[in-house]
Amino acid sequence: MSSLSAGWYKDPADPETQRWWDGEGWLGKAIPADQTPPDGPPPAEEPPAAAPDHTAPASQIGEAAQTGQAGQTGQAGQTGQAGQTGQAPQQTPPGQQYPAAGNTPPQGWAPPQGWTPPPGWTPPPGWTPPGWQPQPGWQPQPGWQPQPGWQPPPGWTPPAGWTPPPGFPMQAYPFPYQVQARPHGLPLAGLGRRLVARLIDIVAVLVLNVLVNGWLAYQWWQEVEPIFRATMEDPLATPEAASARSSYIMLTILVVTTALWFAYEVPALANSGQTLGKRLLGVKVVKLEDTTALGFGRAFRRWGRLGMWTPLWSCYGVGFLAQLIDSGSVLFDQKLHQALHDKSAGTVVVMAPPAHAQPPAQIKPENENDPTGGRR
Incomplete structure (x- = not known):
């Protein structure tokens, strides 16, 4: 049972679409990501009714209709179940696995308790999940900013020549990894x-x-x-x-x-x-x-x-x-x-x-009231 409430979310299998998540699985057809979703879940899909055979007796027609409807219903249920089971990303709710580095999570989303990123996973630029700790060998991406109070994992050292972003706790590292002062x-x-x-x-x-x-x-x-x-x-x-x-x-x-x-x-x-x-x-x-x-x-x-x-x-x-x-x-x-x-x-x-980078010396005019500085 997922801790994520039911609602419309981006489809992990196709980030350009969105689908309805009922707390246990995906329901309904996907709609474009920029389209305003309806209030509540999508309407249930009704299977098409079989055309009656007018040459058969009425009793057989009714029995066939009932049998066909039941078969189609069972087949549709099995097909839907098989489709959900065959697509692993769709069976995994948002927060359990992050499919793409460029896919931003929904606003207000937070990983569930005990969530850990999969091997090799890196957060997208500008986003860090609360409580996330990088794995050994992790290197920050350009534009990445740590959250207040974030601490790197034990044994992690900044890469050579790397300039930490504002707020990065470089004081926790020995001198070779601190930013050298540049007076003036x-x-x-x-x-x-x-x-x-x-x-x-x-x-x-x-x-x-x-x-x-x-x-x-x-x-x-x-x-x-x-x-x-x-x-x-x-x-x-x-x-x-x-x-x-x-x-x-x-x-x-x-x-x-x-x-x-x-x-x-x-x-x-x-x-x-x-x-x-x-x-x-x-x-x-x-x-x-x-x-x-x-x-x-x-x-x-x-x-x-x-x-x-x-x-x-x-x-x-x-x-x-x-x-x-x-x-x-x-x-x-x-x-x-x-x-x-x-x-x-x-x-x-x-x-x-x-020498060319030094500012030129300021020459004061002999006569302070002469705007030309004594030049003629």
Whole structure:
């Protein structure tokens, strides 16, 4: 016994027609799907009466008529029963089997209790039965929207490159399947690309140090060379303490290195958001709130959180360890890939847009009242 009430529904065998469902089976002839059905069930089909044989006696005619009518009635009943039994889709009421992906169920229809979709069945675009759960390996169709509170089955993972529709519970999945943030519509710069850009910047600053700190490095080597030679000749001997002059020279070298790093990075980030390495690798530092220039203050805050530790390299490598922790913190921010110096300055590193995609600079006229902007 089906839980579907009697009424007119689309015929599962032929979706372009509709028939009367009496709760147990289909009755009557099918009518076009766009035709307004009559109120109530269709009229019963009457079998045609047999023509009487005028040459036979009246008693035989009446007996033959009764016999023929009974035979036709039995034959019609058997034929109707056989037709219903032979067509499997017609014997299955709507809700027990969904015949076609493009066949939309009647308005207000809900699957009966305990209903499960057949193997390989997928809902039509834009429709999801209440309580339905996809089978393993199911992939959403274009335009499919989940109902509020819908949860994918255990072990289901979104396909690669798939963009979930609004309301899809992607927060239930690990990071590789979540939608990556795009600040200002720009993709985040990859960690490998950022590492190569930083190495290029380190080499550039090192070249500047060779040119500027070369003489100081030579003076420092003159101070520590005797100690180095003595240690190499007798490794077991107690090494001599470094002179105070060599410590002062090393501190001066580190301070000059910090100044060169500042002069190399801060003005470039303040104006364009790109150093030499970032420009070669196609990445850019931008604000979180907009894409205007960083400015000197924000560029200094970003660099200072990392660069001001350089003079402390002489304190048993404390400065280098602090810089290493700061740079490695980017691995723990899966959302925006911000290191500690990015968080302190409110910046994020993104892929630089192509030159032709950048908006042209706004040129302010010297005379605000001149509509031509000073052009003649």
